[in-house]
Amino acid sequence: MFHPPVSPEACPALVLNADYRPLSYYPLSLWSWQDTVKAVFLDRVNIISEYDKVVRSPTFEFRLPSVVCLKTYVKPSRNPAFTRFNVFLRDCFTCQYCGTRSDLTFDHVIPRSRGGQTTWENVVAACSPCNLKKGGAMPAEAGMHPSQKPYAPSLSDLHQNGRHFPPNYLHESWLDYLYWDTELEP
Structure with missing residues (x-):
C-alpha cells in the first residue's frame, strides 16, 4: 500500500515540560515532526501520545508522536519579554x-x-x-482612557490569556494537556 510522504507542516507535536504542562500556551509549544523524531532519538523526550501516521526508512518504521514530554524540566523565565x-x-x-x-x-x-x-x-x-x-x-x-490600566504581566497572566486563543489546529490528543487546570462545569 502506498503512503504519501509526510509534509513538514503535518503532524506537529505538543511539547510538555517535565511537569506535563505546555512550555507555552500562546504561541502553543509545538515542534515539527522532524524535530520531534530527532528529540526522541536523542532521548530528550518521552512519547506520551502518537498519531496514526508513520515515517519509514528501508529498515525502520516509526509512528509520529503527537504529544511529547521533556525528560528534564525547563524552568520558565520569570518575566515575559516586553514585545x-x-x-x-x-x-x-x-x-x-x-x-x-x-x-x-x-x-x-x-x-x-x-x-x-x-x-x-x-x-x-x-x-x-x-x-x-x-x-x-x-x-x-x-477623553480616551484605556479600559484597563497597563501593567507588567506575569507569565501566568499571559498563559491565562493565551488559553482564550487556541491555535487553528488542535489534535484531540492535546486537549487533556492544554486545559487540565481549567475549572470543570458541574
Whole structure:
C-alpha cells in the first residue's frame, strides 16, 4: 500500500515540560515532526501520545508522536519579554479604547512627546483609528482612557490569556494537556 510522504507542516507535536504542562500556551509549544523524531532519538523526550501516521526508512518504521514530554524540566523565565506580541496578548488582542480586535497597533498612554516611556506600564493595544484620534494628547485631554490600566504581566497572566486563543489546529490528543487546570462545569 502506498503512503504519501509526510509534509513538514503535518503532524506537529505538543511539547510538555517535565511537569506535563505546555512550555507555552500562546504561541502553543509545538515542534515539527522532524524535530520531534530527532528529540526522541536523542532521548530528550518521552512519547506520551502518537498519531496514526508513520515515517519509514528501508529498515525502520516509526509512528509520529503527537504529544511529547521533556525528560528534564525547563524552568520558565520569570518575566515575559516586553514585545508588541506580548502587549497584544496581555490586552487580549483588543483595542483598550474602543474594544475592536482589528487593525491593532500600540499606543503610549502618556505620549512620548509628553515624557511617556515605552514600558509595560505606559503602552496599550490600540486600533489604528483610536491611536490616530488620541494622537499626542493626554488621556483626559482626548477623553480616551484605556479600559484597563497597563501593567507588567506575569507569565501566568499571559498563559491565562493565551488559553482564550487556541491555535487553528488542535489534535484531540492535546486537549487533556492544554486545559487540565481549567475549572470543570458541574
